[in-house]
Every structure is written in C-alpha cells, then in structure tokens.
Amino acid sequence: MILYVDANYLSPYAMSAFVALREKGLTFELHLLDLQKSEQSAPAYAEISSTQRVPAIVDDDFSLSESSAISEYIDECYIGPKLYPLDILSRARARALQAWLRSDLLSIREERSTEVVFLQRSPQPLSAKAQAAANKLFHAAAQLLQPGQLHLFEQWSIADTDLALMINRLVLAGDPVPEHLANYAALQWQRPSVQDWVNLARNIT
C-alpha cells in the first residue's frame, strides 16, 4: 500500500487518508509530491491519480483518489477498527459531515490555511465572511457535540479527525471558539495517528 501526500504534509485531505490508514492499522509507504514543483502534474502521477490530486493510494494495482473515498474503501476492504460508524444513521451523518467540510466553509479554509495549523503561520483577523462561516461551523458542530462528548458518534470515526482539523484552524489562529468545541478538537488532536501526522518534519517555506 502506497499513500501519496504533499511533501509539506499540509493537505488536510492527505492528513485524513494518513489517519485512516493508521487507525486501520495498515502498513504503507508514504510517497511525497512537491506541489510547488507541480509534481502532481507529472505524467507518471496522472497514471495514479487521473485528477492529479493528493491524496491517492495505490493498493496492489488499484489506485484511488479523494480522501473520503479512500477511507470508505479501506473500511470496506480491511479488517480492523472501523473508520465509519456501524449505525446506519450515524454513518449517514458522518458522511454528510465529511462531504460538507470538503465543499463548504471555503473562506475558513482560505483565511485559516493549514499553514496556520501546522506551521504556526500568523493569520490576519477573520473577514466578516469567514466569521460567518465560523459561526456556521460552530452551530453545526454544536448540534452533534454536547459538552464533554468525546466523539461525534458512538466511537471514534474519521469524521472526528476531519472536524477537529476544521475547528483547530480557528483555535490555533487564536480565534474565539466555543470552549467545548475547542476541548473536543484538542482531545481529537492527541490521537496517536493524528500526532504522527502533526509531528512530520515540515520545511518552513
């Protein structure tokens, strides 16, 4: 099993796939693509990811892009701890959350990039638009998380890691975040699989 990620370990989606593989207990090789040198556009990589994105996995001769599809595939194909909830309704909500985090809140993703999360980049104050997005995030997360609740669903799921990252974009920037959401994200951040990603050596560019 090979996992392709960006060489600076900044892609939130590469992180999600990395955590999924780790949580499942799978052995894999990490292959790095320097996005600043457009290595994802190289013809050899286009054979692996027709959409030229990270992350991608290569499992024997099967390649797959898109972190949520990767997590679902791993969960279906391999024994080990479940990445998605077993309960049908919880699983549906986990999928909805993953899809939402990948397609909405663009202003948070732009103004609070993962350089803030992983490289301690100092950000500007949130724009009004991004603050509105942050409020939307807090509202949606609060529907799923009571104070003191450790995981979104009955057990940890990959949706917890994705949500914690989004919340931590704001926490680590010093933005005001409801206390119980910040606590949840801090606890999720301590998972060994997440810490393995956080602690990868990044070149500050």
Place this chain on the structure above:
Amino acid sequence: MILYVDANYLSPYAMSAFVALREKGLTFELHLLDLQKSEQSAPAYAEISSTQRVPAIVDDDFSLSESSAISEYIDECYIGPKLYPLDILSRARARALQAWLRSDLLSIREERSTEVVFLQRSPQPLSAKAQAAANKLFHAAAQLLQPGQLHLFEQWSIADTDLALMINRLVLAGDPVPEHLANYAALQWQRPSVQDWVNLARNIT
C-alpha cells in the same frame, strides 16, 4: 419522505438527490426553498439542515443533508435498484468521482452555472483557468469511459448523473467537448429521472 430543494431547481446537488430518490423508486414530497429570499437560513430549516444547505431529506424523523450522503443512505436503507456499484473497486471509484465533482472544477461551476444548463443562459467564453479545468475533466472522464460506453461502471450509478451534469455544463454552453463524452452525457440526460428534473417549471429571473 421529504426532499428539500431550491425553488428554481438549479442546485446540481438537489438534482442529484432527486434523481437518487426517483431511481430508487421512492415516493417523496418536494419542498421548495427560495434561496433568493434566504429561506434556507430560516430557523425552521436550520432544524432540518444544520448546515442550511440544499438538498436535505427528512425520512420520518431523520434529517440528512449533502447529496452524496443522501444517496448512500437511501442505497443502504431501501430496496430497489442500486445507486452505487456492487463491485468494491467500482464503488470506490464512484465515490471518488462524486467527491471530486463536488470539490474541484470550481471555475467550471462558476463560469458554466446550472443557469446555462437549465435556463439556456448564454455564457461568456471560458477563461483560461476554466478551460484548463475542462481539460482536466475530459482527461479524468476519458480514463473511465471508452467510446460507446453507456455507464461508468457495470450498471447505471448516481455517479453517471453527476458526471453527465458536469459535462453538460460545457456541452450546453456550446464549448468543444470530446464527442464520446458528449454522447455519453446526452444519453444519461435521457434517463426519465433526469428528464423529470430537467422538465420542472423554472421561473426565469
């Protein structure tokens, strides 16, 4: 079962959920939200969709947003024609395609909005950025579709409808599109479930 969509029937994600429900053979009520009046931001709707987006379903007392999560839920919960491929690898590819279409190709989605698709809005020529995105779309689709191939996978899946819409943003704008992809999209467009959506009465605003 209730499906909430935008009142102008322009949301590609509302379309995807509509087609999913129709293909499954489910009976549902269509509830309309006027996005121009910000009806999706009304407190009553926030109870249904904590992310204040369309589409959403309400199935008895279970509400769910995000079209791909809705399709997965329907496929798991209800008997009827499958919305996702049965083969594990094909299913993974279908999920990857759905996730990609929802998170990439933003310039196509902006310059070739569904007003072009459903309201015959005349567009400007594609920017260089959008043309590059179109080329990326053609390349990715060509990896999955040989000339004359009717469906992406062994049978129709909801990923076919999503891909056909993306291709048709360009076809219906009169942009150059590889012939076999345009033919595929035209055939997908003739599905009764898709025609039911296409033929809904829209107010031209």
